[in-house]
Amino acid sequence: MSNETLVSVENLGVRFAVKRGGGWGQASYLYAVDDVSFEIKRGETLAIVGESGSGKTTTALAVARLVEAYTGKVNLDGTDFLALDPEASRLARAKMQFIFQDPYSSLNPRLRAEQIVREPLDSLGTMDETEKKKIVDRLFAEVGLRPEQQRLFPHQFSGGQRQRIGIARALATQPDLIICDEAVSALDVAVQAQILNLLRKLQADLNLTYLFISHDLGVVQHMCDSIAVMYMGRVVEHASRMDLFNNPLHPYTSALLSAVPSVDKARREATKRILIPGDPPDPVNLPAGCRFANRCPVATDICRKEDPALRDVKGGHKVACHLVGNDAVSPL
């Protein structure tokens, strides 16, 4: 594995205008993604985890420029993807592909499987038919579909097979980065295992880089090399897989990990469940201090007054919490 950084996201922000109460034309904003920065090394997997509404999907969409960020940079292989003009960004997008959650709605029902997989190559417009045919044949083999299945329509496939078509389509333009947005959440567990194994095998064979969005922490633990935990539009903790799971520092991360039900009896007995009461604050009228303070079991006065910044506390383990010192000890 190289140490080269493929993607670096700097201070990314996405906001949506919402109107509340106060008359015409006064826009107030919901900051869905607020000052988010992270890096992904080539050949590795970064997982973004968090609960619904935390901004993980919006972050992924903004990285791929499928929603417009109002501020920030997405450097892909050295160029700022967000600053490119539309035509240049269309071509650059070949280097960045998406695998979607729902294998039922993310494939065009009127196209045959081979057309679906070939479509990105068509819109790239740089290859002749025989070249494209060769690539499609290879992709079908790579994702474990039979050649004769190329002629079938999406409804003739099972959910897992459809997700394989989605993966083949994402691989068509030989992207550097693949964004998997809840790519296995809609699948039954047995099929999920097949797809996860396929994704890892492809990563090893093709040196792929994944941005992996998931709410399933078991899957994340299995798939990723590093993790960013999001809460209310912010990254609250960002660390390597080993650091995050073995030494979670942010109280929210600890609560999240402790909430996952486990078949592992030893884990069930060792983990004290940290119940976080209540609901997240109103995303339009955010509180002054830390966004987690109203649910945090150890919050103090400073947490309610000052917004903590994400900082490196120990060898790349970053956390946004006032109560974590540079000794990297959990405040819980």
Next chain:
Amino acid sequence: MEPLLKVENLRIELTTRTGVAPVIDNLSFELGAGESISFVGESGCGKSMTALGIMGLLPEKVGRIASGSINFNGEELTTATAKRLRDIRGNDISMIFQEPMTSLNPVYTVGEQIAEVIRAHQGLSRKAAWDQAIELLDAVRIPNAKGRVSDYPFQMSGGQRQRVMIAIALACEPKILIADEPTTALDVTVQAQIFDLLNDMKRQTGASIIMITHDMGAVAEMAERMIVMYAGRKAEEGPVEQTIEHPRHPYTRGLISCVPHIMSNISEERHALTEVPGIVPSLSDFGQNRCLFASRCNMVTQKCLEERPTEKPFANGQKAACWYAEEV
């Protein structure tokens, strides 16, 4: 002691375009008072159909109980009148569904929806039912119940809506609560709150719980006994801990080992997940006289293809419908 609920040789048939398929095929199980059991399996294995069958809520004209018996507290439900079933639903057996977003009526306040159940089943006055609705909201830990009782469902978060559903289900202190994927649509921290609440309610009211889920972790957390379903049949049944520790059916083993379970102390090393190859059989294959898991099983022999396996009991209470259960 007689079990609270005793299901024997239940067969539920579904009429589809391609014919009649037994979506529940010869299912027997018991549920004791105050016990909690879990049904697990992939989608389409018959988990929800079992629940709907017990509730008398099978889709009209399409689904029907073909044979077998559902005995609740000494009363046969398969032959009960529609009116009697309506009495039992809500009063004695109630159900919460997966989708807290769509199972509440959007044009009534949550208070009205809770009070409606109380009035229908207990004949209380409007005022008394309303007061009890507030008490119930408080019991399911909705902060400021007195104020929130007049809220409409859209004013509540997903977790709060599921609490309202639980309040409605528990309004008449049922003997059995059936929870069909109660937390699948919810975030994991909210799921933890709901599980905590359900366990508390069970302790307080002594209700039995049937939880339907696809999440083995949730089973381990919530149930005492589990039933693994496959293609409309019971593949395995047993006490949760022993069954997870040592499954006796290859399908149970596959279900447990194909999921990346979260671990407390992880190492750098990662293994590929065990795969259960193939997919679940289609409805048209249901009901055949063979092991329906055979096409995906790595222990398959000729016998599995020729004869439906009988249930093999083990000393610890586990039972598995596999010809080779001892060897698994």
